[in-house]
Amino acid sequence: MANTMTADLHTHSNFSDGTDTPEKLIDAAVAAGLTTIALTDHDTANGWDEIAKHIPAGMRVLPGAEFSTKHPDENGELVSVHLLGYLFDRDNPAIVAEWKRMHDERAQRGARIVGKLIDGGFPITLERVEEIAGSANIGRPHIGKALVEVNAVKDVGEAFVDLLHDGSPYYVPLQSTSLAGGIKLINDAGGVAVIAHPRAREAAAVLTEDVLASLVPLGLAGLEVNHYGHDADARAELSDIATRLGLLQTGSSDYHGTNKKDVHIGMNCTPDDVVEEIIARGAIAPFGPAQ
Numbered sequence: 001m002a003n004t005m006t007a008d009l010h011t012h013s014n015f016s017d018g019t020d021t022p023e024k025l026i027d028a029a030v031a032a033g034l035t036t037i038a039l040t041d042h043d044t045a046n047g048w049d050e051i052a053k054h055i056p057a058g059m060r061v062l063p064g065a066e067f068s069t070k071h072p073d074e075n076g077e078l079v080s081v082h083l084l085g086y087l088f089d090r091d092n093p094a095i096v097a098e099w100k101r102m103h104d105e106r107a108q109r110g111a112r113i114v115g116k117l118i119d120g121g122f123p124i125t126l127e128r129v130e131e132i133a134g135s136a137n138i139g140r141p142h143i144g145k146a147l148v149e150v151n152a153v154k155d156v157g158e159a160f161v162d163l164l165h166d167g168s169p170y171y172v173p174l175q176s177t178s179l180a181g182g183i184k185l186i187n188d189a190g191g192v193a194v195i196a197h198p199r200a201r202e203a204a205a206v207l208t209e210d211v212l213a214s215l216v217p218l219g220l221a222g223l224e225v226n227h228y229g230h231d232a233d234a235r236a237e238l239s240d241i242a243t244r245l246g247l248l249q250t251g252s253s254d255y256h257g258t259n260k261k262d263v264h265i266g267m268n269c270t271p272d273d274v275v276e277e278i279i280a281r282g283a284i285a286p287f288g289p290a291q
């Protein structure tokens with residue numbers, strides 16, 4: 001089989017902080033000429049049933065999720081690391097418990113960020129943010145949309161630059177599980193664990209080759225090498241590390257619909273042989289065309 005590049009293994013729907021329904025996400029994937037996507041909403045598998053209903057012939061979907069985790073830097077400060085899990089058993093009790101906790105944690109943390117913004121004079125309300133999130137766990141992009149609605153910023157990207165970034169006085173961190181704990185959760189549920197965008201944002205400094213090497217025996221399977229948050233040097237460095245550590249190398253868009261306006265589905269892809277390897281290792285089969 002030719003090693004084509006028609007698989008995008010990191011996308012978000014409106015079951016987390018993307019703006020497309022799973023059905024629209026599939027439409028966008030088809031329009032971009034993709035044949036495989038992974039649905040990786042933050043800390044939830046709630047979109048899996050809905051996307052399974054809308055898969056046309058010639059398309060398959062790897063059910064997955066992006067786990068929020070933390071890893072300490074050299075001073076012991078906890079830094080956010082995103083971890084992709086593919087093809088795991090979502091009924092695994094430890095995952096169910098972690099996501100129940102994360103649902104409540106995201107609600108409380110979202111309310112605290114909104115409270116700080118209101119105290120800072122921004123005329124948003126928690127009710128409106130909850131409405132924007134709908135049934136999804138609350139994330140900063142939902143708060144960003146509320147800020148756009150009151151004309152505090154022009155778009156969600158500007159909301160992050162001005163108000164929602166990790167160093168902002170309005171920021172409240174998520175109380176997440178450890179990176180090692182997340183890798184264990186995914187592996188215990190039969191899934192495949194890949195660190196998302198390891199050189200984007202603040203995770204870059206903590207994810208040294210030594211740290212990554214220490215995670216391999218725990219079940220780390222791969223690194224997301226090709227991602228819009230990585231420049232050419234970062235991609236080359238990660239590719240070398242992955243080769244030395246025997247890790248899979250993926251590429252993906254991290255599509256969020258209109259919440260990340262410069263990110264297009266399929267803008268980075270994963271080679272077929274890597275996709276097949278992930279499928280071979282996963283506990284469950286990819287979703288195929290709806291019957």
Ligand code: AMP
Nearest residue numbers: 017138139140141156157160256259260
């Ligand atoms: P949270 O999970 O609530 O901490 O929010 C983090 C999410 O915000 C990430 O997963 C991205 O979807 C989104 N995000 C981070 N930076 C930006 C940005 N500059 N523009 C738009 N969305 C962003």
Ligand code: FE
Nearest residue numbers: 012017042256
């Ligand atoms: Fe997101």
Ligand code: FE
Nearest residue numbers: 066082196197
């Ligand atoms: Fe991420």
Ligand code: ZN
Nearest residue numbers: 010012066254
């Ligand atoms: Zn993502």
